[in-house]
Amino acid sequence: MNNSENIKVKRNLTALVEFSRIINSSLDIDFILNNVLLTCMGKFLATKGLIALCKDDKLILKSSKGLSEEQKKYFPQLSDKNDFINNHELQKFITDFKFQAVEKISSSDECLGIVCLGEKLNKQPFTEDDTEFLKTILNISASAIQNSLTVNEIKIVNRALDSRVQRLNSLFELSKEFGFFSESSRVVKLLVYSVIGQFLVSKFAVVTFIDGQLRIIESKFSEDQLLNILTSNDLSKLENPLVESDIQNNFSALYELGVELVVPMQLQGQVKGLILLGKRINNQKYSEADIEFIYSIGSLAIISLENRRLFKEALEKQKMEEELEIARGIQKNLLPGKIPEYKNFDIAVFNLTSQQVGGDYYDVIPLNDNSFYIAIGDVSGKGVPAALLMANLQAFLKTICRQEIQIVEATALINDLVTENTSDGRFITFFWALFENESRKIHYVNAGHNPPLLIRNGKIQKLEKGGMIFGVLKTISPYLSEEIILKKNDIIILFTDGVTEAKNVNDDEFGDESLESLAVGIEGLSAQEIVAKIKEEVQKFAQGAMQSDDMTMVVLKVR
Amino acid sequence: MAEFSTSIKDAGGVNVVYLKGYLDAHTAPVLENTFSNLIEKSKYSIVVNFKDLSYISSAGLGVFMAFIEKIRDNSGDIKLSSMSDKVFNIFDLLGFPLLYEIYKSEEEAVNKFSETKKLEN
Missing domain, CATH: 3.30.450.40 (GAF domain)
Known part of the structure; x- marks a missing residue:
């Protein structure tokens, strides 16, 4: 080796070391490619050059010098990773644009891309030495390029990960807030x-x-x-x-x-x-x-x-139930708390509402020292509407009783008032009677109610005289009435249909017949005992079946 | 519960809003109120200083989206400044730098308003 060659080799070596230092000092892929390209072009006096890198098995033009934007568009889309260089389209591109040298950039295990260099300024062909040197440069570049690509990839993955973490945070935060x-x-x-x-x-x-x-x-x-x-x-x-x-x-x-x-x-x-x-x-x-x-x-x-x-709905429902409970209390207060005592009459009552508020009504209203009314009624339907109408009826009744109007006229008046106050087809069945203590006389009117039973010497008389139910039509013709002088041990049973229509599990009704046959065998009992007996029989019949209707009884025995 | 508060300073016609603490779904309404009040008073030149903000969630970012159109329609802007790297990263992740001017310092952001004004004059 002569001296000048020696110097040349030494210069090349120094240049290579410097080149290696520079491109390995950065992870910026554009900086690295730019440097590789400029170094190659400078070294070989090439007028143009390009670097294309593999990405997802495709070859993509990454950096170029001496090519117009228009020319760049001609760079072929390649996907034949194993043999880019011999690809027909690439060869055509190389010929068309007068590229002279083409080399792969390879890392230890894969092809990273290619470098193409244009013809030399002095029109000299690339020598074998040139090709060797180019390969050396590209070997040095390969590791820098690969490092940079890997770091970029990690950056992208990291950012994607950040994005996902950020979204999860949002979801977590909102679920906490919406909780x-x-x-x-x-x-x-x-x-x-x-x-x-x-x-x-x-x-x-x-x-x-x-x-x-x-x-x-x-x-x-x-x-x-x-x-x-x-x-x-x-x-x-x-x-x-x-x-x-x-x-x-x-x-x-x-x-x-x-x-x-x-x-x-x-x-x-x-x-x-x-x-x-x-x-x-x-x-x-x-x-x-x-x-x-x-x-x-x-x-x-x-x-x-x-x-x-x-939650709101549940709150409202709860509030409504509380209000119903209050209504139930009010309604209970509308019914007589304590039954007044009378010398000649023994009176007992029973009332059971199937819902929180009911439509059954009964009352014992003292008129003066000697006489009193007993009333029983059943408002059609159940629940709040029935309870409201029942309260209405009770108010009319209490007022009218104080007016000293005859029971027949009073009945007509109440029907008119109830009719004015109902519009949705509701009605009331009603029975009432005026009792005189001393004479034991009763005077009654039945407005479509289940006829009360008068039991005398084991025989039943139904108290049916009267007229139409309340609330359907204003009174046209007067209600009929009946007067009866009661005798010692006579029994009167007033009841609502909840008693006779009480059902067992098979949906059979207790029935009028059962009540009537029960009624003829109770002469020895007190009013309270009679109520208890009927209740017991009805319960025995129902066998624990839920009753859908209210149940009311008033029993009166003549002393 | 994480705390969040805002305070406002008038810097020569530009309203600087200082954010402090955690801006998330829970505290977003606070900032919403601050912006609503400024808009009500027709104050459309706003710089938001993030110096003391430790966290922002997407609900917090949403507040910026909710008002920006109205403010820009009135030839104003919301410019952002003094973000910590952590907060900037979230803005960056969601692409906000494309839509909002983000400055290193409050002063820079405030000055941008007067520069644009000068240009317009």
């Missing part, structure tokens, strides 16, 4: 903020379909237009999100409004609401993962909204 029984407007606000913050959206709307009712909770679209569109396009059965193309093709009105994504909020397979979003300000499309995320947030929100609604 409180927040105001529904607040739940929707948080839902909206999370979505628009996450996806950079400024146009959005949230609607709900709770109880079959379409409501726009929040909207940055025109509310009127949105309402129109959603009324004419029923989306309350939407199972899957609508993406931009679905909306464009099938719901053009929504698309024109600027809606690019519709995500249903579902609960137990039912669509309870929709999230409608406009375009993202950064012009990105909604990816499947994005839609999945919005769907998850939407589900969280709707569970919270629904929970709150159910």
